[in-house]
Amino acid sequence: MSKPSTTLISAGRRAEWTQGIVNPAVWRASTTLYENCAALEEGRKHNADGQLFYGRRGTPTHWALAEALTALEPGAAGTMLFPSGLAAVMGALLAVLRPGDHLLMVDSVYDPTRRLCDQLLRSIGVETTYYDPMIGAEIATLIKPNTRAIFLESPGSLTFEVQDIPAIVAVARGHNIITLIDNTWATPLYLPALSLGVDISILACTKYICGHSDVMLGSVTSNAATHSRVRLMAQQLGQTTSPDDAALVLRGLRTLDVRLARHQENGLKVARWLAEQPQVARVIHPALRDCPGHAHWARDFRGASGLFSYVLKGGDKMARAALIDGLTHFGIGYSWGGFESLALPIDPEHFRSATHWQAEGPAVRLHIGLEDADDLIADLAAGLACYPAR
Ligand SMILES: *Cc1c(COP(=O)(O)O)cnc(C)c1O
Numbered sequence: 001m002s003k004p005s006t007t008l009i010s011a012g013r014r015a016e017w018t019q020g021i022v023n024p025a026v027w028r029a030s031t032t033l034y035e036n037c038a039a040l041e042e043g044r045k046h047n048a049d050g051q052l053f054y055g056r057r058g059t060p061t062h063w064a065l066a067e068a069l070t071a072l073e074p075g076a077a078g079t080m081l082f083p084s085g086l087a088a089v090m091g092a093l094l095a096v097l098r099p100g101d102h103l104l105m106v107d108s109v110y111d112p113t114r115r116l117c118d119q120l121l122r123s124i125g126v127e128t129t130y131y132d133p134m135i136g137a138e139i140a141t142l143i144k145p146n147t148r149a150i151f152l153e154s155p156g157s158l159t160f161e162v163q164d165i166p167a168i169v170a171v172a173r174g175h176n177i178i179t180l181i182d183n184t185w186a187t188p189l190y191l192p193a194l195s196l197g198v199d200i201s202i203l204a205c206t207k208y209i210c211g212h213s214d215v216m217l218g219s220v221t222s223n224a225a226t227h228s229r230v231r232l233m234a235q236q237l238g239q240t241t242s243p244d245d246a247a248l249v250l251r252g253l254r255t256l257d258v259r260l261a262r263h264q265e266n267g268l269k270v271a272r273w274l275a276e277q278p279q280v281a282r283v284i285h286p287a288l289r290d291c292p293g294h295a296h297w298a299r300d301f302r303g304a305s306g307l308f309s310y311v312l313k314g315g316d317k318m319a320r321a322a323l324i325d326g327l328t329h330f331g332i333g334y335s336w337g338g339f340e341s342l343a344l345p346i347d348p349e350h351f352r353s354a355t356h357w358q359a360e361g362p363a364v365r366l367h368i369g370l371e372d373a374d375d376l377i378a379d380l381a382a383g384l385a386c387y388p389a390r
Pocket residue numbers: 084085086087110153157182184185204205206207216217218335
């Protein structure tokens with residue numbers, strides 16, 4: 001089997017989809033026309049992926065993207081596309097949970113996923129218990145007879161705890177419980193989650209896979225034990241994505257390896273510099289030694305992307321706002337994974353229930369883009385020089 005960076009280039013480029021050009025065209029379709037009634041009947045019987053049937057089932061543009069994402073996750077049986085990362089989280093959870101089931105959800109999870117559990121899943125009779133991201137094998141103590149699924153997000157996208165995935169998977173397997181991971185931070189390139197025994201890997205392709213901050217799209221890649229359920233749920237929910245968006249995400253995917261390498265290099269350079277600054281209490285970056293779960297990162301991950309946080313030494317939220325507002329090279333906004341740097345004030349204490357967020361001062365999340373790291377550092381240095389730290 002070829003190496004991941006080679007797979008990234010060739011995956012999904014079947015001749016029948018690309019017709020001899022490098023990328024598949026943007027196939028737009030709702031209706032597929034059949035030669036006659038017998039052919040229509042035949043198409044319905046097969047119910048196969050990768051064949052034109054009806055627009056909701058996708059076109060070669062979608063299949064090429066889905067197949068490429070599947071190829072990037074060794075152990076995967078298939079990938080379903082969703083109109084956003086959050087829709088992908090939702091589709092995957094609905095695929096594995098039924099009324100009366102119990103879900104174990106990591107406490108550091110992306111906040112909209114938490115709201116999904118607390119509101120929609122709750123309203124259909126699914127009970128959620130939040131667990132400490134650092135719980136590891138101790139998760140066994142939280143399992144109930146009706147526990148159906150364990151959801152991981154590693155690292156958390158605000159506070160960056162790196163979970164002990166193999167320990168949690170081993171417990172889950174022993175109890176016949178399905179594991180799902182939000183793998184948006186690392187992507188399958190830096191964390192081949194299904195190889196570690198996770199059943200379902202979810203990506204907000206909106207972030208690094210697209211990489212250019214101009215598309216919303218999500219994906220769910222599953223192993224053989226779970227893929228048919230995810231596929232059925234995605235189809236029942238009527239989830240589709242635009243072929244233009246699929247083509248843009250596929251274009252972004254081809255350069256993921258080189259982009260991530262630069263995000264990693266720049267991110268580490270900025271993180272290490274920040275850690276030395278007197279105004280900074282700590283930097284929370286999975287590749288730095290004092291990050292919770294750093295040893296898990298070193299054991300299981302192949303790299304670090306460009307998203308991390310730092311905690312200021314004292315000062316208040318107004319001082320933090322002034323610090324962020326004064327930056328030149330950092331945009332202020334949600335999302336991340338594009339080519340550009342972003343800064344975001346974060347207050348993780350509002351999104352916790354099983355654990356407590358304690359910090360020396362206000363916190364900032366940075367997405368480090370593809371700019372020259374020295375320019376980013378100079379920008380951050382100018383801001384910190386005026387920061388009223390303790
Ligand atoms: C952004 C994000 C999502 C949701 O993706 P959207 O495409 O914005 O809906 C899910 N999980 C994580 C960790 C994210 O950062």
